Amino acid sequence: MVDPNKALAWLKENVQPYLPQTRVTCITVGNEVFSLNDTSLMSNLLPAMQTIYQALVSLGLDSQVNVSTAHSLIVLANSYPPSSGTFRQDLAQFIQPLLNFHSQVKSPFLINAYPFFAYKADPGQVSLEYVLFESNSGMVDPNTNLHYDNMLYAQVDAVYSAIKAMGHSDIEVKISETGWPSKGDPDEVGATRANAGIYHNNLLQRMAENQGTPMKPSVPIDVYVFALFNENLKPGPASERNYGLFYPNGSFVYDIGLPGYLPVYTSAYRKEMITGLGFWFLISIGALLI
Numbered sequence: 001m002v003d004p005n006k007a008l009a010w011l012k013e014n015v016q017p018y019l020p021q022t023r024v025t026c027i028t029v030g031n032e033v034f035s036l037n038d039t040s041l042m043s044n045l046l047p048a049m050q051t052i053y054q055a056l057v058s059l060g061l062d063s064q065v066n067v068s069t070a071h072s073l074i075v076l077a078n079s080y081p082p083s084s085g086t087f088r089q090d091l092a093q094f095i096q097p098l099l100n101f102h103s104q105v106k107s108p109f110l111i112n113a114y115p116f117f118a119y120k121a122d123p124g125q126v127s128l129e130y131v132l133f134e135s136n137s138g139m140v141d142p143n144t145n146l147h148y149d150n151m152l153y154a155q156v157d158a159v160y161s162a163i164k165a166m167g168h169s170d171i172e173v174k175i176s177e178t179g180w181p182s183k184g185d186p187d188e189v190g191a192t193r194a195n196a197g198i199y200h201n202n203l204l205q206r207m208a209e210n211q212g213t214p215m216k217p218s219v220p221i222d223v224y225v226f227a228l229f230n231e232n233l234k235p236g237p238a239s240e241r242n243y244g245l246f247y248p249n250g251s252f253v254y255d256i257g258l259p260g261y262l263p264v265y266t267s268a269y270r271k272e273m274i275t276g277l278g279f280w281f282l283i284s285i286g287a288l289l290i
Contacts, residue, residue, distance in 0.1 A: 019061070025065060027068075030045060034095075035071075045098070046101060050101060081139070085157070114177070119189065134202065181243050
């Protein structure tokens with residue numbers, strides 16, 4: 001995708017024909033590239049994003065489709081308290097110019113944030129209520145005196161702090177993935193249908209209220225939920241196959257007020273089902289680095 005001709009051809013084949021019938025708002029170039037320890041991919045990430053953006057400009061699509069990439073929270077060296085969030089020093093050479101690009105073209109910084117992982121790793125110290133948006137005492141950031149009653153908002157603000165530490169305060173952070181598995185292996189504490197239902201119900205309620213984080217209260221969080229369907233053939237721990245709200249046959253895993261079983265899949269129904277939600281689903285991720 002660093003090749004302008006290939007980037008343009010990709011957009012003409014995979015994006016342009018589907019507008020405006022499909023509401024494409026963002027192309028993510030790669031996924032969690034900085035988690036792969038592949039310096040070649042890391043070095044080519046920003047050039048690919050820049051080339052795709054220029055191709056969008058040439059097609060007159062840059063005002064409706066922006067360009068970003070999704071990051072794992074592994075890019076952070078520190079996330080607690082949120083006001084002390086910083087990026088890893090070994091990634092600074094890649095992240096600084098990436099932030100400059102986001103600032104220039106007004107595209108969001110995307111993060112894949114899963115409080116489930118924190119709870120799974122240390123259920124004795126991490127409060128289940130805190131990660132599920134349930135009633136709890138929360139925590140107070142000693143540097144700002146801001147109160148946090150859930151981990152997801154604390155994670156977002158830690159990223160805002162890390163971005164600010166690199167000299168930018170004009171970049172919006174969006175959640176490209178979050179979710180909770182309804183089933184897991186015996187050692188995957190908290191991966192239950194009940195907890196998944198609570199997490200998504202409470203998240204949906206927060207989104208409906210247009211909440212912002214304590215650090216950015218006037219900026220409602222934009223969330224993409226992972227995932228709409230269980231990926232029943234996905235390898236790895238059992239949880240990896242159980243993040244969906246629906247089974248592959250269209251019946252729901254647990255009910256959070258969405259339509260139930262779909263005997264016939266029609267495009268009109270899909271549109272009604274998805275747009276009827278207060279948040280968005282991540283159906284697929286955009287341009288691969290080639």
